[in-house]
Amino acid sequence: MKQSLSRTLAAGTILSSLLFTGSAGAQSAGDDLLKMEKNAANVVMPTNSYNNQRYSGLDQINTRNVGKLQVAWTFSTGVLRGHEGGPLVVGDTMYVHTPFPNSVFALDLNHEGRILWKYEPKQDPNVIPVMCCDTVNRGVAYGDGKIFLHQADTTLVALDAKTGAVVWSVKTDDPGKGATGTEAPMVIKDKVYVGVSGGEFGVRGWLAAYAIADGKEVWRAYSEGTDKDLLVDPQKTTALGKPIGADSSLKTWEGDQWKIGGGDTWGWYSYDPQLNLIYYGSGNPSTWNPKQRPGDNKWSMTIFARNPDTGEAKWVYQMTPHDEWDYDGVNEMILADQEMGGRMRQLLVHFDRNGFSYTLDRATGELLVAAKYDPAVNWATKVDMDKSSPNYGRPEVVAKYSTEHTGEDANTQGVCPAALGTKDEQPAAFSPETGLFYVPTNHVCMDYEPFRVSYTAGQPYVGATLSMFPAPGGNNMGNFIAWNARTGKIEWSDPEQFSVWSGALATKGGVVFYGTLEGYLKAVDAKTGKELYKFKTPSGIIGNVMTYEHGGKQYVAVLSGVGGWAGIGLAAGLTDPHAGLGAVGGYAALNNYTSLGGTLTVFALPPS
Amino acid sequence: MRLQTPANRSSPSHVRTAPISVFCDCAGAPLFCQGTGRLPADLFWRIMKMTPIFLRLAIWIAVLGAWPAFAEDQNDYPTAVRAEYVFACMASNGQTQDALRRCACSIDTIASLLPIESYQKAETVLRMRRSAGGYLGEVFRSSLSNTMVRDLQEAEAEAEIRCF
Numbered sequence: 171m172k173q174s175l176s177r178t179l180a181a182g183t184i185l186s187s188l189l190f191t192g193s194a195g196a197q198s199a200g201d202d203l204l205k206m207e208k209n210a211a212n213v214v215m216p217t218n219s220y221n222n223q224r225y226s227g228l229d230q231i232n233t234r235n236v237g238k239l240q241v242a243w244t245f246s247t248g249v250l251r252g253h254e255g256g257p258l259v260v261g262d263t264m265y266v267h268t269p270f271p272n273s274v275f276a277l278d279l280n281h282e283g284r285i286l287w288k289y290e291p292k293q294d295p296n297v298i299p300v301m302c303c304d305t306v307n308r309g310v311a312y313g314d315g316k317i318f319l320h321q322a323d324t325t326l327v328a329l330d331a332k333t334g335a336v337v338w339s340v341k342t343d344d345p346g347k348g349a350t351g352t353e354a355p356m357v358i359k360d361k362v363y364v365g366v367s368g369g370e371f372g373v374r375g376w377l378a379a380y381a382i383a384d385g386k387e388v389w390r391a392y393s394e395g396t397d398k399d400l401l402v403d404p405q406k407t408t409a410l411g412k413p414i415g416a417d418s419s420l421k422t423w424e425g426d427q428w429k430i431g432g433g434d435t436w437g438w439y440s441y442d443p444q445l446n447l448i449y450y451g452s453g454n455p456s457t458w459n460p461k462q463r464p465g466d467n468k469w470s471m472t473i474f475a476r477n478p479d480t481g482e483a484k485w486v487y488q489m490t491p492h493d494e495w496d497y498d499g500v501n502e503m504i505l506a507d508q509e510m511g512g513r514m515r516q517l518l519v520h521f522d523r524n525g526f527s528y529t530l531d532r533a534t535g536e537l538l539v540a541a542k543y544d545p546a547v548n549w550a551t552k553v554d555m556d557k558s559s560p561n562y563g564r565p566e567v568v569a570k571y572s573t574e575h576t577g578e579d580a581n582t583q584g585v586c587p588a589a590l591g592t593k594d595e596q597p598a599a600f601s602p603e604t605g606l607f608y609v610p611t612n613h614v615c616m617d618y619e620p621f622r623v624s625y626t627a628g629q630p631y632v633g634a635t636l637s638m639f640p641a642p643g644g645n646n647m648g649n650f651i652a653w654n655a656r657t658g659k660i661e662w663s664d665p666e667q668f669s670v671w672s673g674a675l676a677t678k679g680g681v682v683f684y685g686t687l688e689g690y691l692k693a694v695d696a697k698t699g700k701e702l703y704k705f706k707t708p709s710g711i712i713g714n715v716m717t718y719e720h721g722g723k724q725y726v727a728v729l730s731g732v733g734g735w736a737g738i739g740l741a742a743g744l745t746d747p748h749a750g751l752g753a754v755g756g757y758a759a760l761n762n763y764t765s766l767g768g769t770l771t772v773f774a775l776p777p778s
Numbered sequence: 779m780r781l782q783t784p785a786n787r788s789s790p791s792h793v794r795t796a797p798i799s800v801f802c803d804c805a806g807a808p809l810f811c812q813g814t815g816r817l818p819a820d821l822f823w824r825i826m827k828m829t830p831i832f833l834r835l836a837i838w839i840a841v842l843g844a845w846p847a848f849a850e851d852q853n854d855y856p857t858a859v860r861a862e863y864v865f866a867c868m869a870s871n872g873q874t875q876d877a878l879r880r881c882a883c884s885i886d887t888i889a890s891l892l893p894i895e896s897y898q899k900a901e902t903v904l905r906m907r908r909s910a911g912g913y914l915g916e917v918f919r920s921s922l923s924n925t926m927v928r929d930l931q932e933a934e935a936e937a938e939i940r941c942f
């Protein structure tokens with residue numbers, strides 16, 4: 171059915187897709203993915219697998235031979251700026267995405283990455299200034315013979331995986347008010363799931379499900395608002411084991427501030443097929459000035475577990491009530507089954523921007539562990555784990571680092587972590603072999619001064635001035651750590667000069683990979699953290715490392731490209747238009763040269 | 779012909795003293811390189827010719843013994859790093875033989891003054907300042923980041939004096 175469907179689409183028209191895509195055919199997409207994700211040769215989703223473990227069963231490249239890795243081939247995306255996420259591999263085809271303008275390339279792995287097709291949407295460049303943090307995109311999803319892309323301008327588009335032809339496209343929100351698409355969609359069964367960015371513009375967050383057959387919206391669940399908007403059942407939906415009750419969100423906002431309350435959903439999604447739950451987190455409440463929005467601001471900064479068919483929330487947990495530091499809760503939820511307290515538990519492990527790592531029972535939402543994964547974290551002493559306490563599950567905030575306490579137009583100094591968190595969206599990995607989580611982290615602190623701001627649609631709604639600096643006691647701004655989620659302890663930590671903004675990959679070969687802002691792809695021993703290999707790619711790495719197998723050979727691939735080609739750093743000063751004679755012409759010449767910007771570097775072992 | 783703008787502004791008195799290089803300022807093959815260093819290769823050979831045979835052996839032993847320390851002093855940058863710099867420099871200063879010579883001299887001077895790690899740190903900071911959006915770029919404007927960039931700017935100022 172799937173085969174014939176793809177051919178139909180390749181041949182054709184939207185009409186034919188509407189005619190031939192019965193629910194049975196669409197239903198098979200998710201089931202296919204469940205089978206396909208088990209095949210380690212492929213990477214069929216941007217999270218590697220539904221459980222977000224970012225673990226590959228490939229072991230041709232292992233601790234003994236990883237030192238011999240060589241560049242097999244490279245591919246230039248032709249786009250500058252930050253390249254987040256990573257490519258997909260489905261059979262003989264690799265799908266590579268880029269930052270704005272959000273091009274998608276299909277590359278033929280049988281011919282060293284020859285371009286099969288390219289899709290480049292025409293988007294209004296006015297969307298660029300409303301993207302808070304670079305014009306990034308975290309990847310495309312595959313399902314039902316289609317490639318799904320959520321563009322910067324919030325157009326969700328389905329492309330024919332074979333031809334790149336647009337099968338359908340739908341607008342999910344309004345970039346005019348600051349809503350943008352940056353996250354990677356996820357396909358489950360017959361639906362594709364997307365969220366939205368825009369917390370710095372007061373955009374109210376949502377997660378929505380669209381039918382993969384025709385792009386029809388099936389449900390949309392907001393992070394804030396009425397129970398109907400939230401898709402919750404006040405009696406059945408729980409928070410830490412108790413029903414959330416009626417109007418759980420409305421009660422925690424002043425007036426109708428929730429309408430511009432943020433809680434955006436630009437992170438990663440994970441899915442448990444047995445429990446039939448989709449998991450994700452919501453971001454910071456808007457504005458960044460906490461004084462301006464009294465209350466807990468529910469359900470910003472929250473882990474959601476929803477039924478993917480209906481959208482109804484089974485449980486929620488708010489990690490940072492009434493955020494005062496921009497600690498978005500969007501980071502990935504890693505689903506792993508581990509033994510705890512003498513029995514196997516279905517765990518959800520989440521490394522939050524707020525510097526705490528949370529281990530929960532993913533079936534019930536019970537909080538099992540909440541521990542700092544960087545000793546520098548100081549805004550809270552701990553999370554209250556006493557079930558009888560009225561503050562159960564809440565962080566114990568330190569007054570000195572509370573921007574609410576210090577107040578408006580006053581500078582709260584030395585808060586750790588900084589707004590970008592102990593870890594941002596760059597996903598961690600989990601190895602079932604070692605039972606450890608491998609986490610790229612920031613080791614950066616901040617001064618934070620909130621100020622009053624008024625809301626205008628489409629204008630920044632930030633309300634705080636920040637400065638950032640390395641955590642006290644050292645010069646390193648990042649660490650790559652191995653974390654035990656059962657005990658809440660760091661097993662080993664590799665200091666990095668700069669924050670690690672690249673997603674990690676764990677492999678059966680006992681090797682863990684990540685990238686650095688200097689542009690190094692690094693391979694370390696999963697057991698000890700010992701560096702086994704490093705290679706300098708053409709630019710800084712904020713993409714996620716992935717591995718696949720083709721023609722019986724294992725490859726490792728990563729996108730580099732933050733600020734483009736490495737030499738541009740020097741060239742920037744060199745070509746300052748105000749620098750003097752010759753520089754202006756030079757600037758144009760250099761731009762031509764550096765349009766080679768983002769690069770996919772693919773590694774393999776030399777022929778033996 | 780202009781190199782790095784900030785470096786142009788910094789006064790030569792702030793320039794750190796270069797490590798003393800015995801033969802010339804070119805890194806990589808110090809004994810054989812041509813150029814305008816303090817003690818060029820041809821001078822070395824001239825001295826060697828004037829030296830009695832038994833002393834020449836002693837000089838060779840001394841030179842080769844000092845080689846590893848030398849290589850370290852010279853901060854041997856990968857060729858790709860040097861080539862990349864020359865590409866950028868020529869894009870700005872012209873696709874000419876003259877620019878090639880000056881740009882090559884410039885990166886060789888930088889390499890003789892700055893360990894590769896420091897060079898890459900500064901490069902990363904400059905790149906991230908240019909590109910990291912919004913508050914993500916904030917940490918690259920901290921005083922630690924400024925220090926990293928200053929090291930490079932000082933080396934570039936020295937390169938400017940020697941090569942341009």
